[in-house]
Amino acid sequence: MDYRHEARKYLKRAENELGTFDDDRLKYVVLELRMAMEALTYDRAQAFKDEFPPSEYETWQPRKVMTILLDIDPTADCDATYSIGREKEYGVRPEKMESLGTEKILNMETIRKHYDALGSYLHVPTLKQVRSNKAHDYNKIRLRCEEIATAVKHVLSSPIFNVTLGSFASLPCMECGKPMRKRMPHGKNEVPAQCYECGASYVIIDKGNRQVEWKPLQHEIPCGNNSCDHKIVIWHHELEAGKSWTCPACNGRNTFCLGVRHEAELQD
Ligand SMILES: [Zn+2]
Ligand SMILES: [Zn+2]
Known part of the structure; x- marks a missing residue:
């Protein structure tokens, strides 16, 4: 799937709809832009296909996909400029570097800022929203759509894309x-x-x-029974008050708890 090509088509349709200046057509702009954002995120994910196979994220939304990409590579959503040059001396940066261009990426901040907000425009305002005058503000939606269209256009006009190094x-x-x-x-x-x-x-x-x-990251936990010396190994994230297990050696039940031990005041 050529997601970049798809994203271009969504953007084009969004721009056409924006060009009509018809508020009733804004919902189509919203749909096209959401799909453009999805296509660009999946496109980015394809650059990581060896580490993150498409079968794992085919049903996911962009934010979740980008979260994993950022986990794999913290710079996965950063713009980057690449240059090459011939080293005169091994390991020494050459004086003359030739720029290959800058890659613009639809970053997490843009996805976070706009993706869910767009979704909310696709619903009919609730009665309560209408009563409190919180129905759709078309000017606001239009401005947001224009902002996203510009961001998507920048990404699509990068001379290079989907470079991953590391x-x-x-x-x-x-x-x-x-x-x-x-x-x-x-x-x-x-x-x-x-x-x-x-x-x-x-x-x-x-x-x-x-x-x-x-x-x-695991811990070895001894059984709470003093006359039993069995130990279990648990993951760090399993260490939680209230969690319990049955000791396989003495069949007793152990529970993690947070406790305060009180000792009464000494009387003399
Ligand atoms: Zn696992
Ligand atoms: Zn035990």
């Missing part, structure tokens, strides 16, 4: 088996990672030589 770590989650991937930011030795499926958390440690270690 080194990765990937691993099936030890708890649920879902693939997890994480970019190792340049110059960082430790990166926290969390499985977005089950919540299991890890620390990825750079061991050098392109090797990383995924350290699960």
Whole structure:
């Protein structure tokens, strides 16, 4: 699927509808722009297809897709300018660099600011909203649509797109088996990672030589029964007051609790 091409079509239709200056047609502008935002986010996701296969997000909305992309690469929604040059000396930045252009990306801020708001325009105002004069303000909708159309146009006019650079770590989650991937930011030795499926958390440690270690964040918890020495291992995110388990050794029940222990005042 060429999402960029699709996004262009949505934008064109949105612009045509905006051009009619007919308030009753604004809902179509809203629809087209929402679809343009979706197409651009899926387009961005395709650049990460090795780490984030389309089958995983085919039913998701842009914000969720972008959240995962940002988790894989914190710079996934940043504009970037790329330049190349021949090094005269190995590892030394050349004096002459040739710019390849700047990539504009539909960033999380734009998605957050506009996507859900657009959705709200697609409903008939409730009676309460009408009574309190909070029905659709067409001028406001039009301004918002123009702002989004401009942002989408900028993204679509980038001379280069979907460049991703970086080194990765990937691993099936030890708890649920879902693939997890994480970019190792340049110059960082430790990166926290969390499985977005089950919540299991890890620390990825750079061991050098392109090797990383995924350290699960787990705790060993002894059974609360003093005459039992069984221990269970739990994930950090499972450590929560009220959670309980049956000890497989003594069959007793253990519950995490937050407590205050009181000792009465000493009387003499
Ligand atoms: Zn998991
Ligand atoms: Zn026990």
